[in-house]
Amino acid sequence: MLDLSNEVRKALATNQPLVALESTLIAHGFPYPENYNLALELESLLREQGVVPATIGVLGGRLKVGLTTEEIHYIAQAGNIRKASLRDLPLMVALGLDGGTTVATTMQVAHWAGIKVFVTGGIGGVHRHAEDTFDISADLQALANYNVLVVCAGAKSVLDLPKTLEVLESQGTPVLGYQTDNFPAFYVRDSGLKVDYRIDEISQIINAFKIKEQLGITGGMVVSTPIPVEDELDGDRFNAWLDTILTEVEEKGVHGKDVTPYILGRLHEISCGETVQANRALIKNNLNLGAQLAKAYSAGGN
Numbered sequence: 001m002l003d004l005s006n007e008v009r010k011a012l013a014t015n016q017p018l019v020a021l022e023s024t025l026i027a028h029g030f031p032y033p034e035n036y037n038l039a040l041e042l043e044s045l046l047r048e049q050g051v052v053p054a055t056i057g058v059l060g061g062r063l064k065v066g067l068t069t070e071e072i073h074y075i076a077q078a079g080n081i082r083k084a085s086l087r088d089l090p091l092m093v094a095l096g097l098d099g100g101t102t103v104a105t106t107m108q109v110a111h112w113a114g115i116k117v118f119v120t121g122g123i124g125g126v127h128r129h130a131e132d133t134f135d136i137s138a139d140l141q142a143l144a145n146y147n148v149l150v151v152c153a154g155a156k157s158v159l160d161l162p163k164t165l166e167v168l169e170s171q172g173t174p175v176l177g178y179q180t181d182n183f184p185a186f187y188v189r190d191s192g193l194k195v196d197y198r199i200d201e202i203s204q205i206i207n208a209f210k211i212k213e214q215l216g217i218t219g220g221m222v223v224s225t226p227i228p229v230e231d232e233l234d235g236d237r238f239n240a241w242l243d244t245i246l247t248e249v250e251e252k253g254v255h256g257k258d259v260t261p262y263i264l265g266r267l268h269e270i271s272c273g274e275t276v277q278a279n280r281a282l283i284k285n286n287l288n289l290g291a292q293l294a295k296a297y298s299a300g301g302n
């Protein structure tokens with residue numbers, strides 16, 4: 001059921017550095033054609049650094065590791081691609097469906113394929129008012145279970161970040177800050193919360209990850225890095241947009257897997273594209289860190 005591209009298969013066999021990328025971001029995170037252009041740009045930025053990209057998605061019920069340009073284009077423009085979260089994969093395979101993989105399922109498939117580093121924008125987490133809605137992203141379940149380094153600009157600032165960090169702590173997921181003490185909040189650099197460990201050296205992150213593997217501790221690690229200063233959004237303006245949208249979510253009864261895409265889409269509209277620009281910038285920044293981590297991992301880490 002796992003379809004590895006030739007490039008990915010060869011990279012795994014010859015211990016070349018690989019970075020996994022998700023496809024929900026392409027299907028639901030950005031509008032077309034920005035999504036398509038960004039997905040290809042991320043792949044070529046990795047290749048320039050000597051890292052093999054493995055964009056993951058589900059097509060015709062096959063778990064694809066290393067989508068082709070044509071497949072990425074299909075997912076980018078189809079418009080009705082399902083969001084493939086943890087509970088969806090067996091059904092999608094059985095029914096031969098197409099799906100964009102979330103952080104959760106991209107981690108799961110990367111783990112099955114043996115890819116150790118995954119770059120995304122921001123992880124999902126505990127939503128605001130989760131005490132009423134119980135809306136907690138399956139991304140946290142995946143972080144508890146799959147042995148993958150997840151490089152991100154923190155968790156989406158639309159979430160309840162203190163609660164998200166509490167759940168990560170309860171389930172034993174280390175949260176690292178690369179060259180920062182602060183847990184980043186996606187569009188803004190500082191959430192006001194601290195990471196467990198500030199780590200300044202790539203090799204130290206890889207060592208910790210390998211030690212975790214040797215000890216047989218399941219689960220991933222969050223490696224966070226803030227959006228670059230020049231791309232950061234103003235926190236007060238952002239919060240005002242978000243308050244408006246969260247009111248809409250409640251009034252319109254948006255729920256379940258539609259919440260995150262709804263919020264991201266409306267942010268794009270209300271901000272006149274500013275959030276999309278910031279999102280693009282932070283992913284590219286995360287990508288550079290992920291490329292370095294992948295190279296250090298395949299080089300042995302010391």
Ligand code: PSU
Pocket residue numbers: 022024025028029030085101102103104121122123124125136137138139156256257258259260264279
């Ligand atoms: N962050 C973004 N854009 C996205 C997502 C996160 O900037 O599209 C996606 C990721 O795929 C993440 C998912 O795994 O949203 C979380 O959705 P939910 O909260 O429904 O678990």
Ligand code: MN
Pocket residue numbers: 135136137138256257259
């Ligand atoms: Mn949810």
